[in-house]
Amino acid sequence: MSQKPAIPKGTRDFLPVEVARRTYIFDTIRKAFKTYGFEPIETPSFELSGTLLGKYGEEGDRLIFRILNSGEKMKKADMEALAQENLPRFANSLSEKALRYDLTVPFARFVVQHQNDIAFPFKRYQIQPVWRADRPQHGRYQEFFQCDADVVGSDSLIYELDFVQLFDEVLTDLKLPSFTIKINNRKILSGIAEVSGAADKLVDITVAIDKLDKIGEEGVVKELEEKGVTATAIERIKPLFTFTGSNANKLEMMRTFLASSEIGIKGIEELSFVLDQTAEIGLKRAELEFDITLARGLNYYTGAIFEVKANGVKMGSICGGGRYDDLTGLFGMKGMSGVGISFGADRIYDVLTELELFPEETSKGLTLLFVNFGDKEQALCLKLVRQLRNANVSCEVYPTNSKLQKQMKYANDRNVKYVALIGENELQNGVVQLKNMSSGEQLSVAVDQLVDFEWNV
RNA sequence: GAGGUUGUAGCUCAGUUGGUUAGAGCGUCGGAUUGUGGUUCCGAAGGUCGCGGGUUCGAGACCCGUCUUCCUCCCCA
Numbered sequence: 001m002s003q004k005p006a007i008p009k010g011t012r013d014f015l016p017v018e019v020a021r022r023t024y025i026f027d028t029i030r031k032a033f034k035t036y037g038f039e040p041i042e043t044p045s046f047e048l049s050g051t052l053l054g055k056y057g058e059e060g061d062r063l064i065f066r067i068l069n070s071g072e073k074m075k076k077a078d079m080e081a082l083a084q085e086n087l088p089r090f091a092n093s094l095s096e097k098a099l100r101y102d103l104t105v106p107f108a109r110f111v112v113q114h115q116n117d118i119a120f121p122f123k124r125y126q127i128q129p130v131w132r133a134d135r136p137q138h139g140r141y142q143e144f145f146q147c148d149a150d151v152v153g154s155d156s157l158i159y160e161l162d163f164v165q166l167f168d169e170v171l172t173d174l175k176l177p178s179f180t181i182k183i184n185n186r187k188i189l190s191g192i193a194e195v196s197g198a199a200d201k202l203v204d205i206t207v208a209i210d211k212l213d214k215i216g217e218e219g220v221v222k223e224l225e226e227k228g229v230t231a232t233a234i235e236r237i238k239p240l241f242t243f244t245g246s247n248a249n250k251l252e253m254m255r256t257f258l259a260s261s262e263i264g265i266k267g268i269e270e271l272s273f274v275l276d277q278t279a280e281i282g283l284k285r286a287e288l289e290f291d292i293t294l295a296r297g298l299n300y301y302t303g304a305i306f307e308v309k310a311n312g313v314k315m316g317s318i319c320g321g322g323r324y325d326d327l328t329g330l331f332g333m334k335g336m337s338g339v340g341i342s343f344g345a346d347r348i349y350d351v352l353t354e355l356e357l358f359p360e361e362t363s364k365g366l367t368l369l370f371v372n373f374g375d376k377e378q379a380l381c382l383k384l385v386r387q388l389r390n391a392n393v394s395c396e397v398y399p400t401n402s403k404l405q406k407q408m409k410y411a412n413d414r415n416v417k418y419v420a421l422i423g424e425n426e427l428q429n430g431v432v433q434l435k436n437m438s439s440g441e442q443l444s445v446a447v448d449q450l451v452d453f454e455w456n457v
Numbered sequence: 458g459a460g461g462u463u464g465u466a467g468c469u470c471a472g473u474u475g476g477u478u479a480g481a482g483c484g485u486c487g488g489a490u491u492g493u494g495g496u497u498c499c500g501a502a503g504g505u506c507g508c509g510g511g512u513u514c515g516a517g518a519c520c521c522g523u524c525u526u527c528c529u530c531c532c533c534a
Binding site: 006009056057059060062063102130132134135136137138139140141144145146147296315316317318319320342343344345346347348371373403404405406407408409410411412413419421423424425433435437440442 | 458490491492493494495524525526527528529531532533534
């Protein structure tokens with residue numbers, strides 16, 4: 001009885017070449033994280049439900065994968081809640097663990113739990129998969145990797161500065177030709193709500209403004225009206241819709257707009273520090289843009305908000321991040337400011353694939369394959385393989401004395417760099433025919449000089 | 458969670474108003490070719506037409522359900 005092979009929606013298998021390319025992305029990110037002084041930690045793939053639930057806004061809980069209780073624990077099912085159609089309570093009685101939804105909330109839990117074992121400001125990076133019960137779409141998976149770097153325990157703005165450079169460094173290293181780091185500040189958004197006389201509608205206003213480039217001015221106004229924002233407040237917000245110019249111009253305009261809001265001005269000051277200092281230090285390839293419409297749904301950001309978009313491709317944001325002043329407060333540790341960013345490795349992979357930006361090396365596996373001509377020849381090949389492996393050259397012998405054509409085809413399919421041929425003649429003369437599989441060139445190399453061949457050129 | 462869309466060979470897809478034994482290209486395997494892969498030629502294998510039910514003398518095609526694909530919304534990496 002055979003079963004049709006399939007994997008759950010929103011998940012993927014990875015072929016060797018795909019793993020090689022993903023590793024290239026992870027290695028590039030990891031290297032930069034280390035250079036910037038972050039140290040790796042890991043947390044479990046699943047947490048207690050209570051750690052995650054209620055941390056991602058009203059809609060968030062819906063997207064968290066729950067792990068069903070097993071064995072005797074099944075009996076804890078709250079049938080009364082089911083009868084009353086209280087589905088959330090019923091779900092909670094069925095499940096006490098859940099797959100992590102992101103790396104930030106587990107990190108906050110980690111910091112509080114291990115506060116006596118770590119030094120503040122604590123800088124950590126973490127590269128692990130996360131899971132979301134989202135509907136899969138282009139660039140949207142149910143299992144994907146996040147590559148996070150966060151600092152907790154300092155409200156210094158030099159970390160915001162570091163993160164802007166980190167985005168720039170990693171994406172430049174990955175040869176991404178054009179990308180924009182968008183930056184905003186939650187305090188500026190608060191200021192807007194305050195100045196408009198609708199401070200209580202902060203979230204609705206930011207969510208609506210965030211959609212400006214998608215649904216246009218009319219759409220935003222409509223959404224604000226639907227959310228119960230007053231007409232006078234909307235009139236005050238309207239000037240922001242036509243907000244253009246250089247970062248310096250925008251800052252000036254906002255400084256005027258927010259003049260009466262203390263928190264708004266604080267946001268302007270924070271943002272201008274980051275923009276000015278970044279201009280001072282310079283960026284390799286990134287554009288840094290103050291984007292007033294950048295809000296992001298996560299309700300725990302309190303200061304800087306980041307988002308990175310690759311230009312010229314149809315793909316949502318490839319990186320995100322921001323400052324959260326009291327994330328650890330949820331776990332009972334007050335007054336710990338944190339700021340962090342996340343690289344969406346899977347989306348970066350899709351962008352690099354679309355733009356054909358992966359280096360050629362990532363498609364090479366084996367460096368050298370020895371063709372098998374028979375027992376005597378094989379014996380010599382095995383000795384040579386041993387020597388080459390000691391010299392870190394990846395190589396192997398074809399397992400049987402098959403037709404040469406078949407062995408060559410195998411080498412071709414494996415995308416090996418070189419094929420070594422040692423037949424009767426070569427055995428007698430102590431040489432190897434070395435064939436470069438991409439150029440087709442073939443040269444004769446003495447057996448005792450094989451280890452010194454420049455394999456990686 | 459809401460709306461739309463898709464599903465036929467390993468992959469990409471044909472398949473007429475419902476009518477005999479469901480096709481092609483690519484890929485795979487074998488051969489032409491017993492020391493040379495990517496090109497060429499010949500041959501072969503490979504399908505419960507997503508799954509379940511219904512209509513019909515007859516369903517790959519029509520209807521219902523379900524799962525899946527891709528897209529829009531919500532939200533996000």
